[in-house]
Amino acid sequence: MRIHFEGRARILGDDVNTDYIIASTRKQESLDPQVLKSYLFEALDSSFAGSIRRDDLLVAGKNFGCGSAMEIAVTVLLAAGIKAVLAPSFARTFYRNAINNGLVPLECDTSGIREGDELIVHLTESSVSVRNTATNATLIANPFPAIMLKILESGGLVPYFSEHHDFVD
Numbered sequence: 093m094r095i096h097f098e099g100r101a102r103i104l105g106d107d108v109n110t111d112y113i114i115a116s117t118r119k120q121e122s123l124d125p126q127v128l129k130s131y132l133f134e135a136l137d138s139s140f141a142g143s144i145r146r147d148d149l150l151v152a153g154k155n156f157g158c159g160s161a162m163e164i165a166v167t168v169l170l171a172a173g174i175k176a177v178l179a180p181s182f183a184r185t186f187y188r189n190a191i192n193n194g195l196v197p198l199e200c201d202t203s204g205i206r207e208g209d210e211l212i213v214h215l216t217e218s219s220v221s222v223r224n225t226a227t228n229a230t231l232i233a234n235p236f237p238a239i240m241l242k243i244l245e246s247g248g249l250v251p252y253f254s255e256h257h258d259f260v261d
Contacts, residue, residue, distance in 0.1 A: 094214070094215065094216050095196070095213075095214075095215040095241075095244060095245055096212075096213065096214050096215075097147065097175050097176070097212075097213050098147065098210065098211065098212045098213070099147040099148050099149040099175065099176070099210070099211055099213075100145065100147070100148050100149065100208055100209070100210060100211075101148075101149055101151045101178075101205050101206065101207060101208060101209040101210075101211055101224075102140075102144070102148050102149065102150050102151065102207065103151050103152075103205070103206065103207045104133070104136070104150060104151065104152040104153070104156070105152065105153050106152070106153030106154045106155060107153070107154070107155045107158055108136075108152050108153075108155075108156050108157070108158075109157070109158045109159030109160070110157055110158070110159045110160045110161075110162055110165035110186065111135070111159055111160060112133060112135050112136050112159075113132065113133065113157070113165040113168065113169065114128050114131060114132065114162075114164060114165055114168045115131065115134060115135055116160075118131045118134075119162065119164060123164060125164065125167040125168045125170065125171035126171050128164065128168045128171070129141065129144075129168050129171040129172040130142075132144065132168060132169070132172055141172070144172050144173065144174070145173070146172075146173030147173055147174075147175060148172075148173065148174055149174065149175065149176050149177070149178060149211055149213070150169070150174055150176070150177040150178070151177075151178045151179070151202045151205045151211075152177060152178070152179040152202065153179065153180065153202065154179065154180045154181045155179075155181055155182070155183060156177055156179040156181070156182050156183065156186065156197075157177075157182050157183040157185070157186025157187070157189075157190075158183040158186070159183070161185040161186075161189070163189045163192075163193065165186065165189070166186070166189045166190050166192075166193045166195050167193055169195055170193060170194065170195055174195070175195070175196060176195065176196035176197070176198055176213060177190070177195065177196070177197055177198065178198045178200055178202050178205070178211075178222065178233070179197070179198075179199065179200075179202060180199065180200070180201060180202060181199065182197050182199065191236075191240050191243055191244060191248075191249070192243070192248055192249040193248045193249070194243075194244060194246070194247040194248035194251070196213070196215070196244055198213070198220060198222065198233040198234075199233055199234040200220075200222060200231045200232065200233035200234070201231060202231075204224065204227060204229055204231075205224055206226065208226075209224050209225070209226040209227070210224075210225040210226060211223065211224055211225070212225065215236065215241060215244070217238060217241060218235065219232070219235055220232070220233040220234065220235050220236065221233070239259060
């Protein structure tokens with residue numbers, strides 16, 4: 093079991109709440125992630141959504157995804173082509189919503205990553221590593237329990253359950 097992807101680092105700060113990811117006012121207009129992705133992080137930077145490229149990786153500070161437990165914050169990130177968020181810590185509900193929807197929440201020290209750095213992520217059953225090609229540094233992230241890794245590998249909880257019809261180790 094292996095997950096591998098590469099992407100450009102997009103830097104955010106500490107305590108990025110779900111209403112910063114997608115504003116509550118936008119959720120009143122539509123719940124379609126394909127529509128909402130145009131408004132990602134507009135409260136922090138109105139040009140951010142327009143600068144996102146498929147496969148970008150969000151790199152944040154502590155407590156990413158705090159605030160509302162709305163699952164739409166995760167699905168909008170996925171709709172924008174973001175596969176993972178790296179942060180020293182996550183709000184528990186956001187972390188679980190990420191796993192359930194196939195967004196990879198990597199807990200690691202992000203202090204040495206800069207805007208635009210190219211990152212290479214490897215997840216296996218025994219380890220999670222992030223190589224920063226700009227600095228040639230390798231970060232070790234917290235590993236995932238086997239069942240969570242299988243859910244991520246399937247693309248989320250619904251695809252996992254559709255395939256296995258049960259929780260198998």
